Amino acid sequence: MPRTLFDKLWDSHRIASDESGEDLLYVDRVCLHERTGGIALESLEARGLPVRQPGQAFCTMDHVVDTRPGRGDRTSIPGGEAFIARTRRGARAFGIRTFDIGDAEQGISHVVSAEQGIALPGLSLVCPDSHTCTLGALGALALGVGTTEAEHALATSTLWLARPASRAVVVDGVLDSGASAKDLALHLIAEHGADGAEGAAVEFRGSAVRALDVESRMTLCNMAVEFAAATALIAPDAKVFDYVMGRAHAPPELPLDDWRRLRSDDGARFERTIRIDAAAVDARVTWGTSPAQGAGVTGRVPAPRDGDAQRALDYAGLSPGDLLSEVPVDAAFIGSCTNARLSDLRRAAAVLRNRRVAPGVAAICVPASTPVKRAAEAEGLDRIFRDAGFEWRESGCSLCFYAGGEGFAPGQRVISTTNRNFEGRQGPGVRSHLASPAVVAASAIRGRISTPGML
Amino acid sequence: MEPFTRHTGVAAPLLKANIDTDAIIPSREMRRVSRHGLAEGLFANWRYADAGARRPDPTFLLNQSAYAGASILLGGANFGCGSSREHAVWALAEFGMRVVVAPSFGAIFQKNCIANGLLPAVVAEGEVNALARWVESDPARHRLTVDLVETTIHAGTGKTPFAIAEAHRFRLIEGLDPIRYTLERADEIAEFERERFAAHPWVRLPEGA
Numbered sequence: 103m104p105r106t107l108f109d110k111l112w113d114s115h116r117i118a119s120d121e122s123g124e125d126l127l128y129v130d131r132v133c134l135h136e137r138t139g140g141i142a143l144e145s146l147e148a149r150g151l152p153v154r155q156p157g158q159a160f161c162t163m164d165h166v167v168d169t170r171p172g173r174g175d176r177t178s179i180p181g182g183e184a185f186i187a188r189t190r191r192g193a194r195a196f197g198i199r200t201f202d203i204g205d206a207e208q209g210i211s212h213v214v215s216a217e218q219g220i221a222l223p224g225l226s227l228v229c230p231d232s233h234t235c236t237l238g239a240l241g242a243l244a245l246g247v248g249t250t251e252a253e254h255a256l257a258t259s260t261l262w263l264a265r266p267a268s269r270a271v272v273v274d275g276v277l278d279s280g281a282s283a284k285d286l287a288l289h290l291i292a293e294h295g296a297d298g299a300e301g302a303a304v305e306f307r308g309s310a311v312r313a314l315d316v317e318s319r320m321t322l323c324n325m326a327v328e329f330a331a332a333t334a335l336i337a338p339d340a341k342v343f344d345y346v347m348g349r350a351h352a353p354p355e356l357p358l359d360d361w362r363r364l365r366s367d368d369g370a371r372f373e374r375t376i377r378i379d380a381a382a383v384d385a386r387v388t389w390g391t392s393p394a395q396g397a398g399v400t401g402r403v404p405a406p407r408d409g410d411a412q413r414a415l416d417y418a419g420l421s422p423g424d425l426l427s428e429v430p431v432d433a434a435f436i437g438s439c440t441n442a443r444l445s446d447l448r449r450a451a452a453v454l455r456n457r458r459v460a461p462g463v464a465a466i467c468v469p470a471s472t473p474v475k476r477a478a479e480a481e482g483l484d485r486i487f488r489d490a491g492f493e494w495r496e497s498g499c500s501l502c503f504y505a506g507g508e509g510f511a512p513g514q515r516v517i518s519t520t521n522r523n524f525e526g527r528q529g530p531g532v533r534s535h536l537a538s539p540a541v542v543a544a545s546a547i548r549g550r551i552s553t554p555g556m557l
Numbered sequence: 558m559e560p561f562t563r564h565t566g567v568a569a570p571l572l573k574a575n576i577d578t579d580a581i582i583p584s585r586e587m588r589r590v591s592r593h594g595l596a597e598g599l600f601a602n603w604r605y606a607d608a609g610a611r612r613p614d615p616t617f618l619l620n621q622s623a624y625a626g627a628s629i630l631l632g633g634a635n636f637g638c639g640s641s642r643e644h645a646v647w648a649l650a651e652f653g654m655r656v657v658v659a660p661s662f663g664a665i666f667q668k669n670c671i672a673n674g675l676l677p678a679v680v681a682e683g684e685v686n687a688l689a690r691w692v693e694s695d696p697a698r699h700r701l702t703v704d705l706v707e708t709t710i711h712a713g714t715g716k717t718p719f720a721i722a723e724a725h726r727f728r729l730i731e732g733l734d735p736i737r738y739t740l741e742r743a744d745e746i747a748e749f750e751r752e753r754f755a756a757h758p759w760v761r762l763p764e765g766a
Contacts, residue, residue, distance in 0.1 A: 117742075117745060117746060117749040118742065118745060120724065122722075122723040122724035122726075122727050123722060123723055123724050124722075124724040126739070126742065126746075128746070128749055128750065128753060130760055137584075137587070137642075138641065138642060138643065140590050141590055141591065141592060144590065145592075149736075151736065157761075157762045157763055158761075158762055179585075180585070180588045181587075181588040181589055181590070184589070184590050185590055188590045189590075224757075225760065230641055230643075231640075231641055232639065232640050232641040232665055246641050246665055247641065247665060247668065248641055248642075248643035248646070248665055248668060248669035248672060249592075249643040250643060250669065250672035250673070250735075251668060251669075251672065253736070254735055254736055254739065257736050257739075257740070258736060258739045258740060258743075258746065259746060259750065260739055260746055262724070262735065262739070264722055264724060266664075296575050296635060296638065297574075297575070297634055297635035297638070297661060300661070301661075301664045327639075328638075328639075330635060330638060330661075330663065330664070332664050351762060353759035355759075357757065357759055360757065392575050394575075409573075410573055410574050410575070410633075413573070503579070503584045503640075504583070504584060504585055505584040505585050505587070506584070506585030506586075506588070522577070522579065522639060522640075524577045524579045524580065524639060525579075525580060525602060526579060526580065526583055526602040527579050530583075530602055530608065
């Protein structure tokens, strides 16, 4: 019987099933961060339980760490230092490799997992973070969980889960040069809703997906949780095998015969298939408080379809019919596990080169990992960002969410390469507009929401 | 974990769709490395006119005397979407919530509910709206009774069935400790692992960091 990629990954990790319909899955890797992982470690300690496979577990400091130059453990986030110190202590007590502040490989968990070869095709990986689905881009079974489930995975190397259905999103045709994986994700979510995947595992397929570079595939899979997907997947191909080769925790000889079988069989049945014509995807921006509330940058704010949309418009300070490209921005943020890898910074830098940020716009770039920052500096991207008037920071999750420390002022409008424009996500009363790195860079220059073509 | 069989309480309708975990508890309210001390931060952006001074916003439902002591939340579709932060469930539970009724839930939030004895009851949107209308007509007296054994919500003489995965229902009723439950299968896990490492030696990383 032909199987989907998701079902193959699931079957290869299934230890047992119980009569109530859940499967016990083997977990190959557990990744933690200081915001949600420290509690799991302390809770295990308090119960006197060991971490079953500490060599298969990793920890990063990313969520509450300061990203200003010259940082240490100090952070302006209330209680933040305790999250760092106690997670570090717990990880050390259990012998878990930690990508700590000052570590040359530190960065945002999902970015580190890919860079260090912790996530690989065919592996299962859990992390108490919803954007873990990013790593499905490598052909890994990557599952975001809560703290208690992460604790369970640490203690047992397993997870109980009901098998979600497999759905396909097939993107055929060719993406316009002005559109990116982020635009594709925002297009998909706008067309089918923030709950569009209804808890299914989504496999991205089609010629336009195969044409994406590996980092862009991670952007696409990252946004799948904003589509209510259990996780996302893309069948690994030669691009992925090249990407993985030589990474610190990847095997010296890649098991390519196994990995080439990580694809949905011909004739495999998907519960539902969504088809997207890549040519229909343009440069996008959100106007509301859900990633589904978006439009083309050249478009207008639509008339609200319901009370929730009206409430979103009130929060956003916009009216139906407003031209999005006339909406002024107070700040521009390039960062996060969605869109701050090297290729993202290159795309932004291509827009920023020989230009200056508009007067009054606060512009900040936070590379997704310390290796990304280093690589960007080696090719002079930091100079381009700085010369344009961007702050150039240390790596971390930073201004993707407001944790009580550094943030934007109420009422400020931020154009952001991040993943969530929820009410209050970037601070009380802060208005977030999600877009690609190119659109964020162009908007910073023009001082209004813009595509590079409008400059 | 406290087993759940049946609960009667005041229900508060918060019917907006896509209520995310940032709204349930903003990151800035997660101040301690702990599962406790989070109830004050519940819905902080909506609940307080001035969150810093903890000055309540009287227009927010849970601040109104009619809904005092509410222990059942009626929500919109995709309730608990967004961040995996279990703090959202810890905050709801500490505040006193025992049940959330919604047309659908964010998948991670739903599992976090089960891990903490909070019942996520799935009810079609039209029926959630009908329950909300009945509750709103006299919130203090029109209490709901949620029966997990029968998977039914009683609203006066009316009965509304709800959906929950059988595995989740079992865990809530039994109040199981999931780690202990799983470790009963330690041999089976070790055997699977031996076979996996033998067939795919590259999966195993060297011990310790």
